[in-house]
Amino acid sequence: MATSLHERALRCLAQREHSRAELARKLGTLGSVEEVSAELDRLVELGLLSDARFADAYVRAKAARFGASRLKSELARRGVGAEQIGLAIADNCPESEFERACDIHRRKFAAAPADAREWARQARFLQGRGFSTEIIRRVLKEHPGDEPA
Known part of the structure; x- marks a missing residue:
């Protein structure tokens, strides 16, 4: 079983990088907790998992x-x-958080918010992307139409 555990771990790591927790979850069905933990320790020692x-x-x-x-x-x-x-x-x-938010906003929206409803829609989009309220206000103030009415 350890061989298939090792092979599966290598197959996962060959596709993309994984965190230790992700790989532990993926390998959890192939062995006991101790076996999976030992395999993960081995991969860390070999420099394959970081x-x-x-x-x-x-x-x-x-x-x-x-x-x-x-x-x-x-x-x-x-x-x-x-x-x-x-x-x-x-x-x-x-680039700064503000620059990234401006770039994302420019790619998504052709025009600055014209009214409060559109401002709120654009703000929700940026908020969903993980930007802070302060950054969102700065991005949307850069455009004519400024803030919500």
Whole structure:
């Protein structure tokens, strides 16, 4: 059983980076908790499994579409520690949160909000992408039509 556990772990890691918690969940049905934990320890020792590397890859792939709050919550949900999350976001987001929000807003919406209803719709979109209220207000103030009436 250990061989199939190891093979499955390598197959998962060959497809993409995984956090330790994700891989443990995927391998959980193939062996006991002790066997899975031992296999994960072995992969970490071999340098094949790294939460830090997973967090870096995840942030690089998703930063152009999501705000820091969404990135943090998604990484935490996948079992990455807070310190590693902070480092990954700091290292892999060259532009500021405001610049990313402006870029996402420009790609999604052709025009600035014309009325309070449209302002709220655009604000909800940015909020769903993980941007803070302060950033959303700054992005939507940059356009004529400013704030809700």
